[in-house]
Structures are given as structure tokens and as C-alpha cells.
């Protein structure tokens with residue numbers, strides 16, 4: 001692919017409501033899997049004030065999205081190449097004001113993003129936790145909304161709250177659920193069925209199942225080693241599920 005090749009990327013937002021449920025780990029690894037399958041991927045760190053995609057990948061970041069918003073620096077200058085088919089757009093950490101962009105800043109960032117994304121097949125956004133403005137805005141900018149939840153009841157509650165807000169205030173109707181840290185396939189199915197019943201009953205939304213990631217020590221090891229578990233442990237249960245999820249994303 002040359003830098004000038006124009007594409008029509010699929011924009012995919014990855015959110016959860018609750019923090020610490022595995023968004024960043026999932027985003028980094030599914031981006032790696034898509035790139036291994038020959039797709040050109042941009043992963044945006046959408047946690048604008050408390051970024052960690054760069055940490056999980058062990059990147060040496062020179063410029064971030066913050067400099068585009070605050071100084072007008074060209075967004076393309078912040079792109080970090082992981083490999084020719086996988087780029088990252090890092091954000092800043094410890095900058096609280098980045099978490100709440102004004103309407104003008106959001107519009108400026110949207111325009112800047114739209115100038116660079118047509119080089120990619122997939123644009124993935126790893127959002128912040130919670131249901132703050134930037135989370136809602138990235139979700140409405142995207143075509144595909146992935147919501148990650150774990151079997152933990154508080155995770156279900158927060159995922160439901162996120163979907164409710166996106167549905168009631170932003171008219172989003174289609175959600176793909178990724179159940180993370182399950183002990184068995186059955187547990188993943190049970191959590192999905194439970195969430196689907198609640199969403200159908202109270203919001204008239206029928207979610208789609210994207211997959212169930214097993215609890216796997218290779219996931220936390222990958223984070224500690226600052227390397228995708230898909231590369232460090234390609235035969236692990238987590239890697240096999242990530243590859244299956246990447247195939248399902250390609251089929252969407």
C-alpha cells in the first residue's frame with residue numbers, strides 16, 4: 001500500500017463503561033490480528049487524557065493527539081508505525097482537560113482524523129472508561145460499536161448504562177458484545193444471553209455476539225512485557241479467540 005492509496009475505512013469504537021475490563025489489551029491484539037490478515041489498521045488511543053496504548057505496546061511517543069488539538073500540529077506527524085500495516089495514533093497522559101473537548105475541538109479533531117484515515121482498512125478506537133463526552137463522541141463517529149464486558153455484575157451494569165445513553169441520546173441501535181475474562185465458553189454464552197435479555201426487554205435492542213475471550217495469564221503477561229500476547233503466545237487460548245474475533249470483524 002502506498003501512503004496515497006485511498007480506502008474507505010471501517011471505523012470501530014471499543015468501549016466498556018467500566019474501566020479495567022480489557023479494552024486496551026483487546027484493541028492492541030485485535031489490531032495486530034487484523035494486520036496479520038493483510039488489513040491496514042490504525043489504532044487511535046481515544047483515552048485522550050489518560051492514554052495507555054503506547055504503554056501496552058512499549059512505544060516511544062514523540063507527538064500526540066494533544067499537540068494537534070492545542071497547537072494545530074499535523075495529525076499525521078503523530079502516527080507511530082508498528083509495522084507497515086499497523087499504525088498507532090497515541091494520546092497524552094495526565095492531561096485532564098483532554099478528556100473533555102469543546103464542540104469546536106471535537107470538530108477540529110474529526111476533520112484532522114478524516115484527513116488521515118482513508119489510508120487504512122480499519123480504524124479502531126480504544127476509548128476511555130465511563131460515559132464521558134469523548135467516549136460518546138467517538139462512539140457516534142464510528143460505524144461499528146463494540147462493548148466489552150466481563151462476568152462481573154458491575155461491568156454488566158456499566159455496559160448497560162453506556163448502551164442506554166448511546167441509544168437514547170445518540171440513536172445508536174447496533175452493538176457488538178465482547179465478553180472478556182470468561183472461565184468457560186458456557187460462562188461467555190450465559191453472560192451474553194443475560195445481557196441480551198436485559199437489552200431486549202428494556203431498550204428493544206438485540207446485540208450481536210462478537211466473542212468470548214478466556215481468562216488467560218498470557219494477557220496480563222503481554223501487558224507486563226509491553227508486547228501483544230498474539231505475538232508472545234500465538235498458540236494461547238486468548239490468541240486463538242482474538243484471531244476468531246478478527247475474522248468476525250472482517251466478515252461484518
Ligand SMILES: Nc1ncnc2c1ncn2[C@@H]1O[C@H](COP(=O)(O)OP(=O)(O)OP(=O)(O)O)[C@@H](O)[C@H]1O
Pocket residue numbers: 016018019020021022023024025026047052128129180181182213214215216217219220221223238
Ligand atoms: N482475558 C484476560 N485474561 C486475563 N487478564 C486479563 C484479560 N483481559 C484483561 N486482563 C487484565 O486486566 C487488566 C486491565 O486490562 P486493560 O488495561 O486492557 O483494560 P482497560 O479496559 O483498557 O482499562 P482502562 O479502563 O483503565 O483503560 C490488565 O492487567 C490485563 O492484563
